[in-house]
Amino acid sequence: MTPIPNLNIVPFVSVDDMMRLVLAIGAERFLTDLAGYVEADYRRWEQFDKTSRVAAHSLDGVIELMPASDGALYAFKYVNGHPKNTRTGRQTVTAFGLLADVATGYPMLLSEMTILTALRTAATSAVAARYLAPKGADCMALIGNGAQSEFQALAFKAMLGITRLRLYDIDPAATAKCARNLAGLGFAITPCHSIEDAVQGAGIITTATADKQNATILTDNMVGAGIHINAIGGDCPGKTELHRDILLRSDIFVEYTPQTRIEGEIQQLPADHPTTELWRVITGAAPGRTGAGQITLFDSVGFAIEDFSALRYVRDRLQEYRLYQELDLLADPDDPRDLFGMIQRCAASTAG
Amino acid sequence: MTPIPNLNIVPFVSVDDMMRLVLAIGAERFLTDLAGYVEADYRRWEQFDKTSRVAAHSLDGVIELMPASDGALYAFKYVNGHPKNTRTGRQTVTAFGLLADVATGYPMLLSEMTILTALRTAATSAVAARYLAPKGADCMALIGNGAQSEFQALAFKAMLGITRLRLYDIDPAATAKCARNLAGLGFAITPCHSIEDAVQGAGIITTATADKQNATILTDNMVGAGIHINAIGGDCPGKTELHRDILLRSDIFVEYTPQTRIEGEIQQLPADHPTTELWRVITGAAPGRTGAGQITLFDSVGFAIEDFSALRYVRDRLQEYRLYQELDLLADPDDPRDLFGMIQRCAASTAG
Numbered sequence: 001m002t003p004i005p006n007l008n009i010v011p012f013v014s015v016d017d018m019m020r021l022v023l024a025i026g027a028e029r030f031l032t033d034l035a036g037y038v039e040a041d042y043r044r045w046e047q048f049d050k051t052s053r054v055a056a057h058s059l060d061g062v063i064e065l066m067p068a069s070d071g072a073l074y075a076f077k078y079v080n081g082h083p084k085n086t087r088t089g090r091q092t093v094t095a096f097g098l099l100a101d102v103a104t105g106y107p108m109l110l111s112e113m114t115i116l117t118a119l120r121t122a123a124t125s126a127v128a129a130r131y132l133a134p135k136g137a138d139c140m141a142l143i144g145n146g147a148q149s150e151f152q153a154l155a156f157k158a159m160l161g162i163t164r165l166r167l168y169d170i171d172p173a174a175t176a177k178c179a180r181n182l183a184g185l186g187f188a189i190t191p192c193h194s195i196e197d198a199v200q201g202a203g204i205i206t207t208a209t210a211d212k213q214n215a216t217i218l219t220d221n222m223v224g225a226g227i228h229i230n231a232i233g234g235d236c237p238g239k240t241e242l243h244r245d246i247l248l249r250s251d252i253f254v255e256y257t258p259q260t261r262i263e264g265e266i267q268q269l270p271a272d273h274p275t276t277e278l279w280r281v282i283t284g285a286a287p288g289r290t291g292a293g294q295i296t297l298f299d300s301v302g303f304a305i306e307d308f309s310a311l312r313y314v315r316d317r318l319q320e321y322r323l324y325q326e327l328d329l330l331a332d333p334d335d336p337r338d339l340f341g342m343i344q345r346c347a348a349s350t351a352g
Numbered sequence: 353m354t355p356i357p358n359l360n361i362v363p364f365v366s367v368d369d370m371m372r373l374v375l376a377i378g379a380e381r382f383l384t385d386l387a388g389y390v391e392a393d394y395r396r397w398e399q400f401d402k403t404s405r406v407a408a409h410s411l412d413g414v415i416e417l418m419p420a421s422d423g424a425l426y427a428f429k430y431v432n433g434h435p436k437n438t439r440t441g442r443q444t445v446t447a448f449g450l451l452a453d454v455a456t457g458y459p460m461l462l463s464e465m466t467i468l469t470a471l472r473t474a475a476t477s478a479v480a481a482r483y484l485a486p487k488g489a490d491c492m493a494l495i496g497n498g499a500q501s502e503f504q505a506l507a508f509k510a511m512l513g514i515t516r517l518r519l520y521d522i523d524p525a526a527t528a529k530c531a532r533n534l535a536g537l538g539f540a541i542t543p544c545h546s547i548e549d550a551v552q553g554a555g556i557i558t559t560a561t562a563d564k565q566n567a568t569i570l571t572d573n574m575v576g577a578g579i580h581i582n583a584i585g586g587d588c589p590g591k592t593e594l595h596r597d598i599l600l601r602s603d604i605f606v607e608y609t610p611q612t613r614i615e616g617e618i619q620q621l622p623a624d625h626p627t628t629e630l631w632r633v634i635t636g637a638a639p640g641r642t643g644a645g646q647i648t649l650f651d652s653v654g655f656a657i658e659d660f661s662a663l664r665y666v667r668d669r670l671q672e673y674r675l676y677q678e679l680d681l682l683a684d685p686d687d688p689r690d691l692f693g694m695i696q697r698c699a700a701s702t703a704g
Contacts, residue, residue, distance in 0.1 A: 007441065007442060008367055012679070014679065014680035014681065015360055015680050015681065015682065015683045015684070016680050016698070019694070019695045019698040020698065022695055023695065023698065023699045027695070049408060051406070054403070054406050054417065054419060056401060056419060056421050056426055056454075058421075058423065058454045058455070060454070060455050060456070061456075061457050062457070063421075063426050063452060063454070063457050065406065065417050065419060065428060067406060067408060067417060069408050069410075069415075071410065074408055074415050076417060076430070078428070078450065078452075078459070080452070080456070080457020080458070081457065082455075082456055082457045085456055085457070085458075085688070086688045086689075088456070089359065089688065090359060090456055090458060090684075090688065091682070091683060091684070091685075091688045091691075092688065094457065094458065094459075094682045094683065096459070096681055096682075098430065100415060100430075100432070102408075102410045102412070102415070103410070103412050103434075104412070104413075104432070104434055104437055104440070104442055105413050105414075105415050105432020105433065105434045105437070105446065106432070106442060106446065107430070107446075107448070112680075112681055112682070112683065114682060114683035114691070115683055115691060115695070118691055118692075145689075146689040147685075147688065147689050147690065147691040147692070148691075149692075150691075150692035150693075151691075151692060174689055177687070177689065177690055177693065180693075181690070181692050181693050181696060327364070327366065328366035328367050328368050328464075329366065329367065329448055329464055330367065330443070330446045330448075330464070330466060331367045331443060331446065331464065331466035331467055332367075332443070333443075333499075335529070336437070336438045336441065336442065336443045336444065336499065337438075337497075337498040337499050337526055337529065338499065338529055338533070339443075339466070339467060339470055339499040339500075339503075340470075340499070340501075340502035340503060340533050341502075341529065341532075341533050342371070343371045343374055343375065343379070343467070344533060346368070346371040346372065346375065347375045
């Protein structure tokens, strides 16, 4: 048996490392390559051990653990959702995650996932839209111009050819921020003063608002035939963005039905309302868009496999980019049965 | 509102930090103080949001997430169990954990937990034994002399006055290692050549073997009246250490019945066999030891509240001992809605 060096060390990708990785690879290429990982993992959906997230709810928010495994790799993400956090300068959502080797249980990568979740969410939206959006759509309405908006814009530019953006947010400062950040990146950007205005001429409508309540961002009359709706803001019980009538006119695509019934837009519908899981469209087991007049809805809540894919993507970039630090996370005594002796030897080495 | 500095930073206690913390505090005091935290948290058992661990099983082992929350703090532990790992020089069990603030969902501490789990397991055993072991017992048989054994010995010395140890392991090298590590720490140590020999004169029998199979470390004839058995090696389905007949003669105490039915010694018994949860003994709701002839059994599998207590204990020692590093784990843009802009500014600062 070959001795394995540094069994105690786990690579850690910090927030700073992740920013530099995005900059080194380029945001659009990062999103496109990551989308390839997400699509590849959805394609082998049936290999995964799937569980709904494990949530700890409190008055102020929720803390969730999202595990997933394909039998060779295991991943989980820690993620919180606390809408009031912005009042104290904190993020509504922060996250970190871990990738581990199923054969040994040893962690292989610890990574920040606040930025990475924003990237994987946008990449997944674009994967779904490639199967569901009307062909040739080059204009997207972006309703909700917060932390997720620019990532969505870039993923749809890189993967679907969206070059025209129509922005709307209840807070004009958010729209201005989004437009400023995307300036010079190849978009024709139109800030809009109403949702009705924003959806004009858009083949794709992305809703990414953050209200933790049953809101009605889109009403039925705003949604014309042939539109693809990418609804990513409704993602927990009691938080939805679309009027129920839109759902009834749409063909609804989801990540994992049992989770989306609880957390997605379809929490407004009876539990037997038909849905199609995205992996079935990707594998060809079910049709995506079938006609020019069809309204398609991707009712996205975020699923653990996407985090698995994202951590796998980052792990595969470690050697090339070397943007990580080495974390002394795992005890590694010379004799695995001698944990206590390791502590004693630490004392001896310190004293000596 | 007062700005909070360094919202991105989470203190990280590495393996090296944890060893130095144990050495700085002293193992016996660490165990005793930690036991105080465990006992205090068990005393307010009903405040906790309790769930069984979330396990991902594979052919070679298991990866588990163990969450717990008291409504103000949230903790989870990642822990693996892979018996074959020792063949490649790895630990059977490694672990790390996180403590977070329920009000914001923000992590407060990331810590190695391989060493910390060994400490909290021993501390919990000693808490239970204070309520269950025969009064005045000063001799303990320690069956299984692996990674957990020295921690058990020291916890029972510090908290119950155990000064005589009778050691047995199927591998004499493990016994020699345990005896060597404990030399000079205040014990009279007797290495034994059989389990029958080891249990002679012992008021407490601790079993801490690692076989992943239904083993029979203790048979019925080895266990006399009045003994306390501290059984910590049986901790997953199919892994037990005690003959069923011992269980039938014992009053059985557990951490959390639903989990222990699946993972503990009592998986050998019908699902309605009576057990007493430890917290009920600690709060006085149920009796512990009631007579000199009674056989008491603490069927310990490890419960998430103990990890919660352990992380809370370490968190409370950060400021005094300063044995941690600062981890850039959380994205902290100036404007929480401007995650993408934060990345762009990182590029600008690098280029500048």
